Amino acid sequence: MKIIYFAWLRSKIGLAEEVINPPPQIQTVEHLLSWLEQKGPNYQEALKNRTVVKVAVNQKYVGFSHPIQLNDEIALFPPISGG
Amino acid sequence: MPYRIQPEDFIPDHETEILLHGNRHVGAVVTFVGYVRDSLNKPLDSMTLECYQSMALQQLHMIEQEAKKRWSLIDCLIIHRYGYLQPSARIVLAVSLSSHRADAFNSCQFIMDMVKVSVPVWKKEQHGLNTDWIGTKTSDLEAAQKWKQPGFDFK
Numbered sequence: 001m002k003i004i005y006f007a008w009l010r011s012k013i014g015l016a017e018e019v020i021n022p023p024p025q026i027q028t029v030e031h032l033l034s035w036l037e038q039k040g041p042n043y044q045e046a047l048k049n050r051t052v053v054k055v056a057v058n059q060k061y062v063g064f065s066h067p068i069q070l071n072d073e074i075a076l077f078p079p080i081s082g083g
Numbered sequence: 084m085p086y087r088i089q090p091e092d093f094i095p096d097h098e099t100e101i102l103l104h105g106n107r108h109v110g111a112v113v114t115f116v117g118y119v120r121d122s123l124n125k126p127l128d129s130m131t132l133e134c135y136q137s138m139a140l141q142q143l144h145m146i147e148q149e150a151k152k153r154w155s156l157i158d159c160l161i162i163h164r165y166g167y168l169q170p171s172a173r174i175v176l177a178v179s180l181s182s183h184r185a186d187a188f189n190s191c192q193f194i195m196d197m198v199k200v201s202v203p204v205w206k207k208e209q210h211g212l213n214t215d216w217i218g219t220k221t222s223d224l225e226a227a228q229k230w231k232q233p234g235f236d237f238k
Binding site: 004006007008052056059060061075077078079080081082083 | 117132133134135137138139141163174175195198199200201202203204205206207216217218219220223
């Protein structure tokens with residue numbers, strides 16, 4: 001599973017992307033966020049306020065209850081500000 | 084391609100001429116150009132735009148398709164820049180071509196309202212030694228709401 005981080009989520013976590021292999025009980029975006037938070041204080045700090053964490057699975061916006069699969073590309077980012 | 088994500092600058096008139104290429108049925112062209120804006124209260128040195136390119140292109144495609152579905156458009160174009168930009172630099176271009184002005188005006192407004200809330204791009208502002216990541220403005224979310232329709236969700 002490939003995770004990509006953007007904007008201040010990338011700066012806080014200190015990584016632009018990583019390949020992870022979460023245990024089988026991690027089945028939704030929400031499970032994944034909670035699992036990532038346990039990886040360290042940098043993840044915890046970046047992901048603690050869920051209201052500013054947006055998610056795309058395979059380049060589509062999804063909610064936290066969206067199911068995830070091992071071959072997914074999951075992007076985590078703050079609210080956007082283009083235009 | 085009627086939409087692009089690029090670090091390079093663009094010349095609005097040049098892009099519009101390419102789009103027109105002498106089409107005799109075009110009666111209206113509406114062009115929107117967004118610029119990096121300085122502020123008197125909080126002087127801006129520069130801005131860096133980051134984007135999720137593969138998804139941004141898909142979102143631009145979705146916006147273009149939806150605009151062509153809702154209005155009678157001869158063509159349209161959306162260009163969004165990323166990278167390091169200074170005040171007065173161009174950021175975004177939206178051009179709508181139609182036979183009559185209402186289609187061009189409304190679709191151009193729709194395109195920009197959708198770009199603001201659905202294309203994954205982030206602005207980081209540099210003010211002296213301080214940097215600020217900019218989030219989505221409430222006014223942009225409100226502007227996008229008016230375009231909601233059953234079966235069309237911009238997020």
